[in-house]
Amino acid sequence: MTSRPGLSNEFSCKPPRSRLQRAFLLAAAVPGCILLLFLAPPVLGIAFASFHGEVQLTPAKLKLIFSSPRILGLLYKTVCIAGLTASISVIAAWAVDWLLRKVNGSVAVFWLAIFVSGFLLSPYIFTQGWIGLLGTEGFVWKLLGWSKAPLSIYSTSGVVFILVLSHLPLGAVFVYLSRRLFPLRVFEVARLFHLPASSRLRLVELPAVGPGLPAGFLWVFVFSFWAYDIPSMLRQNLFSLEVLAAFGSFYDYGRALLLAFPPIILIVLLGLAAALPFRRTPAGFNRLAQNSGQAFWPNLFLVVIPIVTWVIPLAGVFAQLNGISGFWETVSTARRDIANSVIYGIITALIVVVWCSCFGFFLRGATPEQKFRRYFILPLPWIALPGVIIGMGYVYLFNTRYGSLLTSTNLQLVLVEVSIVAPIVMLMILVQLARWSEHWRTMGALFQIGPWEQCTRIAWPTFRVGLGIAFTVAFALAIREVPASLLNYPPGGGTIAISIETMLHFDRPEKVAALCIAQTGLLLVVSLGVMLLLKLARHGRNYV
Amino acid sequence: MCSKPHLASWVQLSLIASALLWGCSKEVKSGNEVVIYTSADEPYSQPVLSLFKQKTGIEVRAVYDAEASKTVGLVNRLIAEKARPKADVFWNSEVCRTVVLKQQGVLQKYMSPAAADIPSSFKDPEGYWTGFAARARVLLCNSNLVKEFPASIHELSEPKWKGRFAVANPLFGTAGTQIAAWFNVWGGERTRTLLGQWKVNGVMVVNGNAQARDLVASGEIPACLTDTDDAFEVISKGRPVRMIYPDQGDQDEGLFLIPNTVCLMAGAPHPEAGKKLIDFLLSSEVEEMLANGPSAQIPLRASVKRPTHVKGLGELKILKADYEKVAAALPESAAYIEDSFLK
Numbered sequence: 051m052t053s054r055p056g057l058s059n060e061f062s063c064k065p066p067r068s069r070l071q072r073a074f075l076l077a078a079a080v081p082g083c084i085l086l087l088f089l090a091p092p093v094l095g096i097a098f099a100s101f102h103g104e105v106q107l108t109p110a111k112l113k114l115i116f117s118s119p120r121i122l123g124l125l126y127k128t129v130c131i132a133g134l135t136a137s138i139s140v141i142a143a144w145a146v147d148w149l150l151r152k153v154n155g156s157v158a159v160f161w162l163a164i165f166v167s168g169f170l171l172s173p174y175i176f177t178q179g180w181i182g183l184l185g186t187e188g189f190v191w192k193l194l195g196w197s198k199a200p201l202s203i204y205s206t207s208g209v210v211f212i213l214v215l216s217h218l219p220l221g222a223v224f225v226y227l228s229r230r231l232f233p234l235r236v237f238e239v240a241r242l243f244h245l246p247a248s249s250r251l252r253l254v255e256l257p258a259v260g261p262g263l264p265a266g267f268l269w270v271f272v273f274s275f276w277a278y279d280i281p282s283m284l285r286q287n288l289f290s291l292e293v294l295a296a297f298g299s300f301y302d303y304g305r306a307l308l309l310a311f312p313p314i315i316l317i318v319l320l321g322l323a324a325a326l327p328f329r330r331t332p333a334g335f336n337r338l339a340q341n342s343g344q345a346f347w348p349n350l351f352l353v354v355i356p357i358v359t360w361v362i363p364l365a366g367v368f369a370q371l372n373g374i375s376g377f378w379e380t381v382s383t384a385r386r387d388i389a390n391s392v393i394y395g396i397i398t399a400l401i402v403v404v405w406c407s408c409f410g411f412f413l414r415g416a417t418p419e420q421k422f423r424r425y426f427i428l429p430l431p432w433i434a435l436p437g438v439i440i441g442m443g444y445v446y447l448f449n450t451r452y453g454s455l456l457t458s459t460n461l462q463l464v465l466v467e468v469s470i471v472a473p474i475v476m477l478m479i480l481v482q483l484a485r486w487s488e489h490w491r492t493m494g495a496l497f498q499i500g501p502w503e504q505c506t507r508i509a510w511p512t513f514r515v516g517l518g519i520a521f522t523v524a525f526a527l528a529i530r531e532v533p534a535s536l537l538n539y540p541p542g543g544g545t546i547a548i549s550i551e552t553m554l555h556f557d558r559p560e561k562v563a564a565l566c567i568a569q570t571g572l573l574l575v576v577s578l579g580v581m582l583l584l585k586l587a588r589h590g591r592n593y594v
Numbered sequence: 595m596c597s598k599p600h601l602a603s604w605v606q607l608s609l610i611a612s613a614l615l616w617g618c619s620k621e622v623k624s625g626n627e628v629v630i631y632t633s634a635d636e637p638y639s640q641p642v643l644s645l646f647k648q649k650t651g652i653e654v655r656a657v658y659d660a661e662a663s664k665t666v667g668l669v670n671r672l673i674a675e676k677a678r679p680k681a682d683v684f685w686n687s688e689v690c691r692t693v694v695l696k697q698q699g700v701l702q703k704y705m706s707p708a709a710a711d712i713p714s715s716f717k718d719p720e721g722y723w724t725g726f727a728a729r730a731r732v733l734l735c736n737s738n739l740v741k742e743f744p745a746s747i748h749e750l751s752e753p754k755w756k757g758r759f760a761v762a763n764p765l766f767g768t769a770g771t772q773i774a775a776w777f778n779v780w781g782g783e784r785t786r787t788l789l790g791q792w793k794v795n796g797v798m799v800v801n802g803n804a805q806a807r808d809l810v811a812s813g814e815i816p817a818c819l820t821d822t823d824d825a826f827e828v829i830s831k832g833r834p835v836r837m838i839y840p841d842q843g844d845q846d847e848g849l850f851l852i853p854n855t856v857c858l859m860a861g862a863p864h865p866e867a868g869k870k871l872i873d874f875l876l877s878s879e880v881e882e883m884l885a886n887g888p889s890a891q892i893p894l895r896a897s898v899k900r901p902t903h904v905k906g907l908g909e910l911k912i913l914k915a916d917y918e919k920v921a922a923a924l925p926e927s928a929a930y931i932e933d934s935f936l937k
Contacts, residue, residue: 186812540657
């Protein structure tokens, strides 16, 4: 068997399964089956309901819906907004990555973490913050002494602006990961031989960031296409609102599914097209050497990015607060929703991380190319499904004889959130599992340790930080989910995101601001809690 | 080599296990709770429900509506749950879709003794629903942008209003009910003519009444059609707006009045607690609370004390609509809106 240059020999043959592997496979079997519980039933449920409801899902109906100039116009507008957002985001992400290369490796990771923190903040914060700054009666215009805003944030360009700021970190992560997986020596050779800029771009730069650009584009496109909160707050009717209205208002499964169907196909096709660059991906898991020196200018630019993307909007939200007493009053009124959010968020994050870890073990590829393809393509149909469609499927299930057993339990909303949050967490965990090494089998045999100890002494110390981050991301995404939660929240079980959504419509910016800050505070507290637990878990012996 | 797992591992496992157990647990069902679905705005309805809990000790578990789908969403949710109802009481912020629920067999009869002094025109003769505190459909104008205020909704068809007014999506909420009322009172042809003129005149259709109101309050559009509670919300904050009760002239047919309605669900899990909640909602105390609150709702009882800015029923000329017939006109109205008005 020949191996391609750059491929490590450990990926070239398939060793027999170790006890650790067998233990993992056994553990993965159950969550693998649970996949059917999380995703397949709601999707099958909505399809079943669509064919059996009053409005039948037929090609004629599809033609009727998509012959409406309003729907077509809406689809066109949404595709343009999502496309523009994704394009700007990945180009900006590429620039960010270029800056990251100029700084020390650990500093680069620090900056990346700061950017990603911005992505975890609720879109409500971005939007409310910028409305406070650039809205009709925005702080910036008042500061400049202008009685009337020269431009309106309540516009298509306003939506693109905020979508770009909130999704730029997602693009940056993909470009960064793509480059990290590129062989270091190619960069070094390019540097040593003083390659001209055009050759460097063609031979080094594009192959390095090539897979990350389409991947980042696709994920940002999907998130922007199905964005609900930002267009809703900026009074722009986009496709996600139309799908939610089709179902949220009329419980018309067929119409909602028909509306969602063409965009899902479009996204999957885009994804497959975007996956093509992976074929050309040079293999190898080398760590890219970073400049060891502390570069002043790159660091300066890197400071500006998080300031613009999330510090300014957060400051804008703080500026709208009605004092500390107003903040506490709002938080006190919404304490039940806040408590619900914490509980739902933690349980969702636990289930998602445990399940994705076990299921991810099945999906991990043997070669870097397999890893790329599986990370990218496998979650594709899933991410293409908007949360509202999954939410609708659960509405159907909760209204069946057996599904109604789960209604009014705390699991009702948790199930919905798990299904929506899982794809991005799965991706994170698959990236972690890329570090899985078959040498651990040998290590286990050498130390004569059982599967439990292999898990606790080898796997857990290796992956615990990654799992902790995945938990925090899952929690952040769960507590900010709105459209599917709106359809499914049990009586008395509203969340903080639903509270914000409600307050938005009562011209109460100070209450929205207080709830946004409370939501950010929750995220901060849980993140610190996770860090503390991870620190506690560091003690004790391990073999890594 | 064998060693015991570290204490931290056990702590983490215990946390995971207890959280999962909690997640799977069913909330304790007792007779001391009531589940209410309400399309009344949460900031207005929540204090009322809290007062009920305070007075009776009965836990209230509420599902509120979303602005995007308004009443329609909750009504359809109740229909979807018909076979296995989860709600005991539905407090609807309007009336026609409550009639739809009655027609769908989702409600059960309950004639509350607390509603004895509410006018019979606001009660279902068969006892399926009862009305209380109402809102009116009004015009809201930005006083910085409008010099000559319209007195009638028909004026919005005039060229001077071209591209200068907004309405909430009439597929939902009170905007939808109002148009169905026109279909009922004026007939289809006249209503279609008016809406057609509005469309030609560049009416802006937005997601909800609150959004239409905000556009007027911020000066982005001069006028809109909205509800009294939305209008009072911005008036109380000192925004440069003026609310006009439309069509109050001698020759005019009057404005459209929309009472809140409350009803008991068929197969309600907690019927007795549900009846107690209905009695409370139909009391004079709640009407007074809603009249004096930020939503400034119009009490249906003349005896209820109200602030000066809240008009009494006797002071308004009201469109004579039969709510049962308005509900019957909803499908025709919705079909026209979807196929022509919004297209």
